[in-house]
Amino acid sequence: MEKMVYRVELDIMRVQPALAVTPVRAGVAPIVSxxxxxxxxxxxxxxVVLRELRASDATSLCALLSTEEVARFMSPPPTTVEGFERFIAWTLRQRIVGTYACxxxxxxxxxxxxxIFQIRETEAGFGTAEWGFAIGSAFWGSGVFQDGAELVLDFAFKTLGVNRLEARAAALNGRGIDQVLYSILESDRRVTRTPMMAASPVLVH
Structure with a gap:
């Protein structure tokens, strides 16, 4: 993920709380709307299961996404649990406005x-949008990204009505190339069901 739209300029204390994977609780119904x-x-x-962010996600996201290994591939994320709580509250406000989904x-x-997976509007009405992701390094190479990416692509094109979805490689990401823009058109996705990784790169300056 090259960038996170949210910024917390005053979060300066990096914390690494212990992480415990929590089983799904009975009675927690998915959002249907x-x-x-x-x-x-x-x-x-x-x-994977992709769902709405909750304030209670702040602890695990801080532990997994504020590490140097993950954070070097994106704009600085929050560095405290409280910072992630504010980020989560911000994502919910932007979702209500209709310009961002996380x-x-x-x-x-x-x-x-x-x-997280995020999609932000870059053209009014989601004609063009940019998406990004951040996943804890323990889950890299496990297929989690590919599985989630396919779900996000379908959501972007079928639910948001995106025509062109873009993703930018992080400048310091050894797996990506600086100044390369990947884009997928809704028409290509609909006709060929093009996987994300098969999208054609376009050089940008």
């Missing part, structure tokens, strides 16, 4: 947030 602005739908893949990434059978 015909309007994503009222609450993000719960998206289920083969490995999902918590969880594993099947567990309710602990291990990362």
């Amino acid at each position: 015909s309007d994503w602005r009222q609450g993000l739908p719960t998206l289920r893949g083969t490995q 999902f918590a990434v969880t594993l099947h059978g567990f309710d602990t947030a291990i990362g």
Whole structure:
């Protein structure tokens, strides 16, 4: 993920709380709504479940996403639990406005947030949007990203009505290339079901 839209300039204390993966509690119903602005739908893949962020996700997200290994691939994330609580509250406000959607990434059978996927409007009405992600390094290379990415692509094109979805490689990310823009058009996705990783790179300056 190259950038996080949210900024917390005053969060200067880095903390690493202990992380325990929490099993899904019985009776916690997924959000069901015909309007994503009222609450993000719960998206289920083969490995992951993407759901609305909650204030209680702040502890695990701080532990997993504020590490140097993860944070060096994106604009500085919050560095305290309180900072992530403010970030989560901000994502909910932006979702209500209708310009931004941010999902918590969880594993099947567990309710602990291990990362996020986000989509932000860059053209009015989501004609063009940019998406990004951040996932705890313990889950890199496990297929979690690919599974979640397919869910997010479908949500972007089918629910948000995005025509062009863009993603930028992080400048310091060894897996990516600086100044390369990846984009997927809704028409290509609809006709060919192009996987995210098969999208064509376009050089930008």
